[in-house]
Amino acid sequence: MRRAIVCCERFARRLLRSEEGLVAIEFGILASFLILMLVGAADLGFAARHRSQLEGAVRAGIQEALRGGTEAAVESAVLGSTDLPANPGATVTATKLCYDDSGEDADCDLPDVTVYMEIRLQQDHDWLFGLPGLSDPAALTIINSVRIG
Numbered sequence: 826m827r828r829a830i831v832c833c834e835r836f837a838r839r840l841l842r843s844e845e846g847l848v849a850i851e852f853g854i855l856a857s858f859l860i861l862m863l864v865g866a867a868d869l870g871f872a873a874r875h876r877s878q879l880e881g882a883v884r885a886g887i888q889e890a891l892r893g894g895t896e897a898a899v900e901s902a903v904l905g906s907t908d909l910p911a912n913p914g915a916t917v918t919a920t921k922l923c924y925d926d927s928g929e930d931a932d933c934d935l936p937d938v939t940v941y942m943e944i945r946l947q948q949d950h951d952w953l954f955g956l957p958g959l960s961d962p963a964a965l966t967i968i969n970s971v972r973i974g
Contacts, residue, residue, distance in 0.1 A: 828831045870954045872963070875950045879915075881908030883946050886919065887971045890942040896921060903946055913962070915948040924969070940974035 867899050889902035899919035909915055922941045923933040931938045949962035 831845070862882060864954055871953065872950050872965075875910065875948075876967070877963050878908045878910055878966055879946055880940060880969075882906035882915075883944050883967050884908075885970050886917070886944045886946075887942075887969060890919070890944070890971055890973050893973070895940075899944060903944060913949045913951070914955050915946060917944065917946045919944050921973075938974075939972065941970045943968065943970040 865900040885906040885908070886899045886903035889899045894902065896919040902916045903909070903917045903919075904915065920943045921933055922943055923931045923935075923938045924941075925935075925938055933940060945966065945968045947964055947966045950965050951962045952959065
């Protein structure tokens with residue numbers, strides 16, 4: 826038993842003095858961090874692209890609202906947009922907001938009111954690997970409004 830311990834100690838000392846393979850070990854450590862950073866950057870890039878697609882879908886809804894479409898037509902335009910990813914499903918709500926001259930809420934049927942169409946689009950984004958501190962899936966929400974009258 827004593828001989829095995831002495832042999833292991835001698836091997837450990839020789840291994841610590843030797844510099845052979847040191848570059849390979851350093852490369853392995855650094856490469857793992859670089860690959861992790863690359864995957865994280867790609868994951869964030871996909872999330873940014875997803876958000877951009879949602880913004881494009883909301884723009885389609887704004888165009889429909891500017892043409893005088895109803896809330897249902899605006900929601901249909903958003904959901905039918907080619908920019909919107911099909912999976913997972915998206916939730917869209919279009920709401921008319923009306924204000925009088927003083928900025929208070931008003932009935933939309935009254936004359937001399939300012940009418941806005943607010944579009945809210947929400948869709949979940951599934952991370953490839955997930956990032957620490959971020960929920961999986963992450964709910965992406967776009968809210969935009971346009972004056973229509």
